[in-house]
Amino acid sequence: MTYEFLGGNLALDFTNTLHSHGESDPGDDLKTAADLVEWAAQTGLLRDKDTHKLGRTHADQARFRRALALRELLYEIFSRAATGKRPQPQAVRNFQSFYQNAIRHAEFHPVADHYRLMWPASTRPLERISQEIARSAAELLTSEALTRVRQCSGESCSWLFVDNSRNGMRRWCDMKACGNREKVRRFRRNLRRSVGKSSGAEDDFGETRRPLDVKVRGKRFNRKLLAIRTHRP
């Protein structure tokens, strides 16, 4: 599959591989270690030749599970930051331990006019993916950009992103996906109100809720909503 990178930070893009945190069907793009390898290849963290046979060993399975635990931890920290609150101290301490462990073997390498922390070639690729993610998370956590972390306002979308817009009022992970979807919902809601019908326990289409069931560009959509959006002028 083709992944979307709209978070403005590698660590946020990583948390966004789970679409709807906290829901019974959260839409997880990383079901296997092979998915993580593919995701990392698309970020540029891995070269194609590095991905061969990756993720099949027991050790890689364990690395994959640790990566998913890191994803939950980062979501806990940055989704809280998105509400303007300080992350829970315990979550920060847990991440600190992970980060300290991650940079233990990193070395400074000159890149253009500055240096960059890099890991030796002997580091296992799946380990290095988590280490790079931890480094990006630490950079975000220790910068003023932390105050610009936002969470998408789209229903059933828990994506996080750094808001680099001039007015700092970005609401959507992607205007074309979640933004338009919300506009259609509002349009339908207003239409129903104007004809004097109450939606009650029903959704905007007069039907009881059912799981979102279509994936478009990696995001999930309700079939009917998608049809309406498609047929709007």
Ligand SMILES: [Zn+2]
């Ligand atoms: Zn969204």
